[in-house]
Amino acid sequence: MERLEFRFIGGRALEPAAARLVGVVGSGNLEVLVESAALNGACTVEVNTAAEGFGAIWNAVVTDFFARHPLGDVRISINDNGATPAIVSLRLDQAAEEFAAAVSVRDKQP
Amino acid sequence: MKHSFYEASARERIEGILDAASFREILPPAERVVSPHLQALDLPAAFDDGVVIGSGTLDGESVLVAAQEGEFMGGAVGEVQGAKLVGLLDRAVRDKPAAVILLFESGGVRLQEANAGLIAVSEVMRAILSARSAGISVLGAIGGQYGCFGGMGIAARCCDSLVMSEEGRLGLSGPEVIETARGVEEFDSRDRGLVWRTVGGKHRYLLGDCSILVDDGIADFREALRRLMESRAAFDLDAVLHEHDMLTRRIEQLGECKDGADIWRCLGWNDPTLLPMLDTNEFLQQAQSRAAR
Numbered sequence: 001m002e003r004l005e006f007r008f009i010g011g012r013a014l015e016p017a018a019a020r021l022v023g024v025v026g027s028g029n030l031e032v033l034v035e036s037a038a039l040n041g042a043c044t045v046e047v048n049t050a051a052e053g054f055g056a057i058w059n060a061v062v063t064d065f066f067a068r069h070p071l072g073d074v075r076i077s078i079n080d081n082g083a084t085p086a087i088v089s090l091r092l093d094q095a096a097e098e099f100a101a102a103v104s105v106r107d108k109q110p
Numbered sequence: 111m112k113h114s115f116y117e118a119s120a121r122e123r124i125e126g127i128l129d130a131a132s133f134r135e136i137l138p139p140a141e142r143v144v145s146p147h148l149q150a151l152d153l154p155a156a157f158d159d160g161v162v163i164g165s166g167t168l169d170g171e172s173v174l175v176a177a178q179e180g181e182f183m184g185g186a187v188g189e190v191q192g193a194k195l196v197g198l199l200d201r202a203v204r205d206k207p208a209a210v211i212l213l214f215e216s217g218g219v220r221l222q223e224a225n226a227g228l229i230a231v232s233e234v235m236r237a238i239l240s241a242r243s244a245g246i247s248v249l250g251a252i253g254g255q256y257g258c259f260g261g262m263g264i265a266a267r268c269c270d271s272l273v274m275s276e277e278g279r280l281g282l283s284g285p286e287v288i289e290t291a292r293g294v295e296e297f298d299s300r301d302r303g304l305v306w307r308t309v310g311g312k313h314r315y316l317l318g319d320c321s322i323l324v325d326d327g328i329a330d331f332r333e334a335l336r337r338l339m340e341s342r343a344a345f346d347l348d349a350v351l352h353e354h355d356m357l358t359r360r361i362e363q364l365g366e367c368k369d370g371a372d373i374w375r376c377l378g379w380n381d382p383t384l385l386p387m388l389d390t391n392e393f394l395q396q397a398q399s400r401a402a403r
Contacts (some may be wrong), residue, residue, distance in 0.1 A: 001152045025154050025155070
């Protein structure tokens with residue numbers, strides 16, 4: 001197992017909302033847990049993966065994710081069992097969309 | 111289009127079986143109660159350890175519910191998963207819900223957790239029987255792609271009643287286990303017809319191991335569980351003796367059979383090859399008319 005941590009700043013801080021879990025830790029699959037957290041506006045991604053030595057690829061995938069979904073005050077936790085980068089991206093998008101559906105974005109308030 | 115039970119995750123099944131938005135999860139993923147054994151073995155963990163438990167309502171009646179997630183380690187039961195199931199059943203004794211609903215999907219004990227897993231499974235069986243003897247109805251459902259085998263196969267048969275779909279499978283040693291232990295001549299686990307004739311939902315229904323057979327839809331399972339909540343199976347010495355008599359008669363009547371199809375012939379199906387081809391309704395009609403004769 002390898003543990004990786006990423007931190008992004010400059011996202012939009014979201015109103016606190018209920019935690020959301022998507023995906024299952026099956027073979028070639030992963031679960032993504034999205035939670036509200038007081039992180040001074042940052043978004044953290046913590047990955048526990050069975051596939052060791054892919055830190056650079058994880059960095060690219062989660063950086064792309066943050067570019068698509070610049071979230072703030074959000075903690076993302078991943079348990080991975082060898083998912084491909086495409087699967088990881090889709091799961092992250094699904095998690096962000098389901099989480100955001102329950103949240104109103106502060107910036108959108110007049 | 112039907113929402114398939116077979117293809118759904120544990121969370122989707124609970125959502126579809128309980129009344130909308132009534133589910134309150136106990137020890138949700140954010141609590142991170144994960145398996146200490148998998149961590150020690152350097153294996154991936156799941157935030158819910160492969161089982162979702164909580165409370166909710168079904169048709170307005172309060173229920174406690176658990177769903178095993180087959181995609182995580184084949185639904186295998188480890189120490190944490192077992193403790194969650196036992197805790198839910200203990201809570202039922204205290205809170206007296208209308209029923210406990212267990213959505214089984216499991217290959218049995220999680221071998222990586224060795225004795226802790228074995229003990230967990232035996233504790234689940236005892237907790238089911240304790241809840242029943244406290245007057246709580248414990249209802250099971252089996253219809254996922256991993257079936258229900260090993261210790262959880264026994265646990266499922268400890269319930270008051272079971273609902274299965276044709277796709278569901280219930281047994282003790284799973285097909286791959288039998289083939290590994292006894293050879294492919296004894297049991298070819300890749301022969302899907304053979305597997306379903308031995309452990310599939312229709313076969314289990316004909317033997318009386320499940321009380322309701324439904325189509326593969328979450329709504330069908332919900333309706334069957336709702337119906338089962340209206341009646342309670344007796345759970346006393348007479349009921350246990352009756353069950354033992356039934357099992358003795360089963361061995362006497364069917365003990366020489368070599369295949370599910372032989373059993374169906376003994377039960378009055380003159381052309382057993384037709385049976386797997388029938389849809390659920392046709393099958394139930396024919397099974398019930400044979401039972402009446």
